[in-house]
Amino acid sequence: MYAPADMFAHLGSTIGGLMFVWAIFQQYFPYQLRSHIEKYSQRLVGYVYPYIQITFNEFTGERLMRSEAYSAIENYLSSRSSTQAKRLKGDIKNNQSLVLSMDDHEEVADEFKGVQVWWASGKNISKSQTFSYIPINDEKRYYKLTFHKRKRDLIIGPYLAHVLKEGNAIKVRNRQRKLYTNNGSHWSHVVFEHPATFQTLAMEPEKKKDIIEDLMAFSKAEEFYARIGRAWKRGYLLYGPPGTGKSTMIAAMANLLGYDLYDLELTAVKDNTELRKLLIETSSKSIIVIEDIDCSLDLTGQRRKRKERVDDEEEKDPREKVPKEERESKPSQVTLSGLLNFIDGLWSACRGERLIVFTTNHVEKLDAALIRKGRMDKHIELSYCNFESFKVLARNYLKLESHSLFPTICDLLGEISMTPADVAEHLMPKTLSGDVEICLQNLIQALENEKEKKSSTEVEAKDQDKESSDKI
Ligand SMILES: Nc1ncnc2c1ncn2[C@@H]1O[C@H](COP(=O)(O)OP(=O)(O)OP(=O)(O)O)[C@@H](O)[C@H]1O
C-alpha cells in the first residue's frame, strides 16, 4: 500500500507550473493581498487533501541537539523497515549488532487499532554553501508521519505515545550495558559483557522457571507498583556455598532484563552519607549488588546481644572470607540501620525500577531485619550440583544430551556434594580434541575420590566415638 501522498504525485508537474506563477505573484502583488490568498489556498488544499502530516526533524533547537523523538522513531521503525522497505541503511551500533533502518525517501506503513498510517524518511540539504576540502555534511534528516485527519486524536495521542515508548524500549534493549564499581564514593564503569544466561545456568528447571517468571513479571509491573503505592523495587537474597553460581546468576539476571549492574563494595564506603550518595546516583533499570553481605561489614550481629556476638566469633568458620581482625581495621562506618534506611527510604524515592541483590555463604548469620520480606522479597538457595544441574552443564560444556556414563554420574551426585563450579571444571576439555568420554571419566574419578574421602572420615569419626565411649 502506498501513501496517499503518492497518489498526488502526478500533480507534481502542475505544482511546478504553479510555483512559477507564485514567484511572479510574490514579486508584483502587495503583502496583504498575498497573505489573504495564501490563507484561502491552504484551506482549499485542506478540503481536497484529507491527510495530516507531522514532521520529526533529526536535530532540533538552536544548538541542534539530536531529537529524542527522532531516535525513538528510528528505533521503532527499524523492525518494520527491515521487512517492508526496499532500500535499507545498515550500521553497527555499540560495536556489536548490525542495525538496519530505512534509507532516505523510503516509506513504510504501520497500523494502530485498525488505523493505517505511513512513515516516510527524507532529508533536506542545507543551502548554505561553504568551501572546504573535506565534504561537510549539511543534510538534515526527518521522518514524516501521514494519517487521515479523522483519526487525528487517536494518532496524536495514543499512537505517538506508543511509538515513543516502544522506540525507547528498543533503545534500552540494544544499548551497551555497564558494570559499575565504586571506588570510595565514586562509581566508575566498564562495558558489561558477561556471557552468562539462564539457559547456561545449572539449576533445577522448575526453580529456574520460577525465577525467570518472577523477574519478567517485575520488569513489566510498573503500573501494578504504582497502583498499590509501592516503589518499583525488588530484593533478592542469593545464598549457598562458594561456587554454586550466585555471581553467575546475577550476570544472567542482568542479561535477561537488559539492566546495568552496580557492584557495591560496602567496605570501601566510609559512612552512611556516602552510601546514600552512591545509591542516589544509580540509574533506573539497574541491579545493585552487595556480594558476601555477611563479611562486607559487621552487619550481622548489631541487633543481637554482645554475648552472642562473642560466641559467634569463637565459632567462626576458618574458611570465612574476611578475617575478624581485617574487618575491624576497616574504616567504614556504614551501619546496619544505615543500610536498612537506604533500602526502605531513600532508595524507594528514586524513580524507575531497580533490583537489589545480596549474596552470602552464611544466610543463618544475617540479621533477620535485613532479609525480611519487603526488603529481600525472594530468597533463592543455590546448592550443590544434582543430576538436573549436571545435565545443563553437560549440554553447555560437551554438547551432550545423554551418555552411557550418565547413570553412574547420577548415582554419585546423589551421594556426594560437589559444587557446579567443581563439576564444570572437570567437564572443561583438557585436550584440543575435547574427548567427551575422558571428561566424563575425569568427573567420575573425582566423585569417587570424594566418596572415598567421605567414607574414611566417617570411619575415623566412628572410631573416635567408640574410643571415647570405651574410656567412659
Ligand atoms: N549453577 C551454575 N551454573 C553454571 N555454572 C556455574 C554454576 N555455579 C558455578 N558455576 C561456574 O563456576 C564458576 C564460579 O561460580 P560463581 O562465581 O557464580 O559462584 P558463587 O556462588 O558466586 O561463589 P562465591 O560464593 O565464592 O562467590 C563460574 O564461573 C561458573 O562458570
Ligand SMILES: [Mg+2]
Ligand atoms: Mg560470587
